[in-house]
Amino acid sequence: MAVSSSDGGNAWNDSSAKTKHHNGPLGILRKDRLAANGAAYSISATVNTTITIHMIKTKIAINPDLPPDFFCTPNEERSQKEIVTWWRIPFILTDECSSTETRYNVRRLDGGAWDRPTNYGVFDTLDEAIEVAERLLPE
Numbered sequence: 001m002a003v004s005s006s007d008g009g010n011a012w013n014d015s016s017a018k019t020k021h022h023n024g025p026l027g028i029l030r031k032d033r034l035a036a037n038g039a040a041y042s043i044s045a046t047v048n049t050t051i052t053i054h055m056i057k058t059k060i061a062i063n064p065d066l067p068p069d070f071f072c073t074p075n076e077e078r079s080q081k082e083i084v085t086w087w088r089i090p091f092i093l094t095d096e097c098s099s100t101e102t103r104y105n106v107r108r109l110d111g112g113a114w115d116r117p118t119n120y121g122v123f124d125t126l127d128e129a130i131e132v133a134e135r136l137l138p139e
Helices: 080-086 126-135
Strands: 010-012 019-023 033-036 039-045 050-057 090-096 102-108 118-123
Touching: 090 126, 102 126, 118 126
Parallel strands: none
Antiparallel strands: 019 050, 033 039, 039 050, 090 102, 102 118
16 A cells, blocks of 8 residues: 655555654545555654554454444344444444544444444554454454
8 A cells, every 4th residue: 555645656655664654744644544455554643744654454444434324223224235244343433532632442233232333442542442353353
């Protein structure tokens, strides 16, 4: 995966590196998380627009595109496609509590709640959330 800088050049193009740094405008990048090919990329930025991306190898979806009304549909009314795609598959949603604090919510559609995914906890770090979510993966 490559994230482009504002001049069209590739700011990052080496997936083997654990951490990448780039000085440049923030507006071109998604504010929270990027994910591709089973890897999640965590973006953090400072006031001087230094951007750090940490690559995290995981099978857990972070901020996935969920079906409409995913959090308010009775499980028995979900489509077969939705059940096949999401049943017992953990995912993580990020919640920006403030400009400096992000929390990570682990969820899974598994019948623990009748009309929404079960909440398995809110964590201060992405690593903690991934650890819990990976334990919830089907065997």
